[in-house]
Amino acid sequence: MANISRRTLIKTGAAAATLSAIGAPVLAADKIKIGFVFLGPIGDYGWTWAHNQARLMVDKELGDKVETVYVENVNEDASAIPVIRDLAKQGCKLIFTTSYGYMDQTIQVASEFPDVKFEHCTGYKRAANVATYNSKFHEGRAVLGTISGMMSKSGTIGYLGSYKVPEVVLGVNSMALSAQKKNPNAKIKLVLIDSWFDPPKEAAATQTMINLGCDIVATHTDSPGPLQILEQKKLYGFGQGADMSKFAPHAHLTAIEDYWGPYYIQRAKAVLDGSWTSTDTWDGIKEGTVRFAPYNKVMPDDVKAAADAIRKGYMDGTYNVFTGPIYDQDGKLRVKEGEVISDADLAVMDWFVKGVETAS
Amino acid sequence: MSIDFIIAAFITVVGLTTPILLAGLGELVVEKSGVLNLGVEGMMLIGAVCGFALTYTYGFDYPGIAPWGGILAAAAGGALSALLFGFLVLELNSNQVATGLALAIFGTGLSSLIGQGFTGMIITPFGSIFPDALATGRYTQVIFGYSPLVYFALAMVPAVHWFLNRTRAGLILRAVGENDLSAHSIGYSVKQVRYAAIAFGGAMAGIGGAYFSMVITPMWAEKMTAGRGWIALALVVFAGWRTGRLLAGAFFFGVLMTLELYAKASGFSLVPSEVWAAMPYLMTVVALTLISRRETAGGNAPACLGKPFLPTA
Amino acid sequence: MRIKLEKRPAPSVAMMVLTPVLSVLLTMLIGVIVFDFLGVDGFGAVRDIFLTPILASYKWQDVAVKAAPLVIIALGLSVGNRAQVWNIGAEGQYIIGALFAAGVGIAAGDLGGPFVVLAMVLAGILGGALWAAVPALLKTRWDVNEILSSLMLTYVAGQVLGYLVGGPWKDPNGRNFPATAPLHDNQVLPIVFPGTTVHLGVIVALILPFAFWWLMARSMFGFQVRVVGAAPQAARHGGFDTKQTIWLALVISGAMAGLAGAFEFTGALHAINLGFPSGYGFTAIIVSFLGRLNPIGCLIAGVVLAITYVGGQVAQTTVHIPSSTAGIFQAMMLFLILASDIFIRYRIRFVSRRPQAAAVAGE
Structure with a gap:
């Protein structure tokens, strides 16, 4: 492939070659191009890795109708604009921008290309040709919290987070509330390390939480580093974003898997058949965006059953961890008995529930 | 606060101290020879990936020797990339600051290229080689519970x-x-002297990088050193080009970073958490200011640092 | 026969122009071969990295917007580097500059217009200068090494940004994401060419190198900086104040970094989030040295580096090279340009061994 194109190019001359690169590449009429903008390297084994796995699923499922391209390591600054625009210029009909920090850039480029459909992950700004999508990771955290509440001997659970953003706040609260249903005295120690990816700091933070009495540590940062520390200490934790059991066969109880593939395929099909509209999708366990790695065999059967019950509750819509009464850190009642926090309120949650210990 | 608590915290500090101490010692020797190599981050990454790759490849067949080979590979990888820098600055008199920064970019790129086949793999951590009774004993672990690299760093x-x-x-x-x-x-x-110093600096940075990929979190991930190379560079300046103070400085930095994590995990909410996160960096400046005040500082910086050697000039 | 390096009586101007061009060409040639060897379309990769950003007119604006902060920061750093004052904390000054501009914007509320925008830009300059004044104070008062203090303050600046955008300055309509509210339309830097992203800051980045050239080549200050840098002892005898030079070198480089931050905020991004610091301050150090600490050189080097960044991303989508490979390629170009510097000061002589032997015989 590479050789053929090179030979052709040499024949036609450099100038012409350059021109052909600028214009929209010639594709089979029915084949559409789909672009992906990635925050990290596809080898991060975390956030970007999961999005790239989903891209590969699109290739596999719709390979005869679509062609996918991606750009990795794209900063969340103004330089994302040319990257997104370039994908549109190259003829992409559907572009996924897979980090919150591309929000304004996506909106800006989308206004220049009304015929191109854009999908922005985790943001909230939409336009006629910009849809948003996110995953209800906190539903997964309710399962992890249930497991932790039952398996933690000390009742103190560590939570390693990145920044105080709604996604992390929701995860912490979901974890705390679900753990407290199994152990009313369960506490969560939260450490935010001001980064999504810093293996040495993630490792040190995990050691710190262990020393402060945590015997289970959940991670909301992207590296498997914390799991490796837990493995060495013979304690328990969970994979983040993907099945990380091979990093810690003993410590890895289960993992929340970011499973974007079905959504990506669905949206690609919508573009192919012309049914695409701008939507705001917030899928979770029910829709299959949040999945779980197989349970570790060290988990007792009653714990497995309790975890499955939560999953089933989300599948059939009978369970929601954010059901009152919910008290905040100061002990004030924030959600009355029987009330459920709406999705709209969840999306902007910035307060922690009772039992969460943190410095921020 | 129990003794166990202090021991566990101390072990965390050692983990944060060792890699910057290793890289810092190497850079100190380089700078003492009059060369400024700012590419430490790149060399650490190359060391990290080389160490991991070799240990992973031979770890199943030769579990006892493979990590040692990994350390050698890390040192060789770091030294080779440093020699590339050395060739440019010594033979061709290229600008040291810019060449060093280019080396940092080069190392980041090359390490991810080499590491492509190794993401998602793990190795056994290169931990203590002492008997378990000593390495995991309640008190003895303070002395015997570390990777050989920790003792190597201290001995260096x-x-x-x-x-x-x-x-x-x-x-x-x-x-x-x-x-x-x-x-x-x-x-x-x-x-010749400078080539040797540069190669030594690269080898030490490479071993420092391997500490991440083989000891703390035995895996490979792109950019996994997360900026520690720059800290190591600052450390040499902080130490005033003196070895004893380099050790103290690395330890001081490790303590401050650990304190940040303990403060956050313990829920000290009197100040914003960002204050804790900024503390290691602020305190480093404050400490250097206090030290500098008491002495005629800067006197220990090698006079030829960063300048090209032009014998015929 | 052997190769001998012979020092030129004066640096070769021809080589100064020729070597960077040849280095880039050589990089391209090596690129074609190496990429092909790696199984990538080498010709396509090199074409997209180097030529597409130049030949495709729609990429010009991207190169310009990317180059502007690099050039502006590098100009300031060059002043400091000439005086042997090493400010490697431009990234932090860039952040603080943007934050100062944001502070003015928030304080102005709904007010907008040229004066508010001007005030924001000036605040950015002030913020960067103030952040750089800390290392200057520490250096002149207590002899604290500015490499260390300026680098450490970059990390502190990152935390200041994190605190402000996640706390007091968080956009009330921003769904509790840590980011400032987007600027009002009347608070943003004007776009120079309608329909593009080329903001006024790009034009300033084009003009500033010439102003700096004048400053360094023609003014007393420029002379002072060069003398202090070249020969501190002589400078002291000549009555130049070393401390004053340190102050000016750091404050000017800080001010420029702050200006770049304010431009990036008001001209390109219009909001500040956690992703705002993306390394311009560090890359600008390379630009400064690649431009040989010469203001016009900084302009050219900034554009060249911006081309490889923009082109590297193009090549990711067209010939599917990973970003790490683009990084290696960029480093290779830097190595070659830096290595070729030797031809400016030296010439290569092919010396045969015979004449030497003859000379010995003749003795």
């Missing part, structure tokens, strides 16, 4: 000090760093 502190101050070779190295033209005129090969 007096070794480098002794080399620089007590050996003839060290004297020559310092002379080259202080006044390369004089050293040249009395017959020492400035280039």
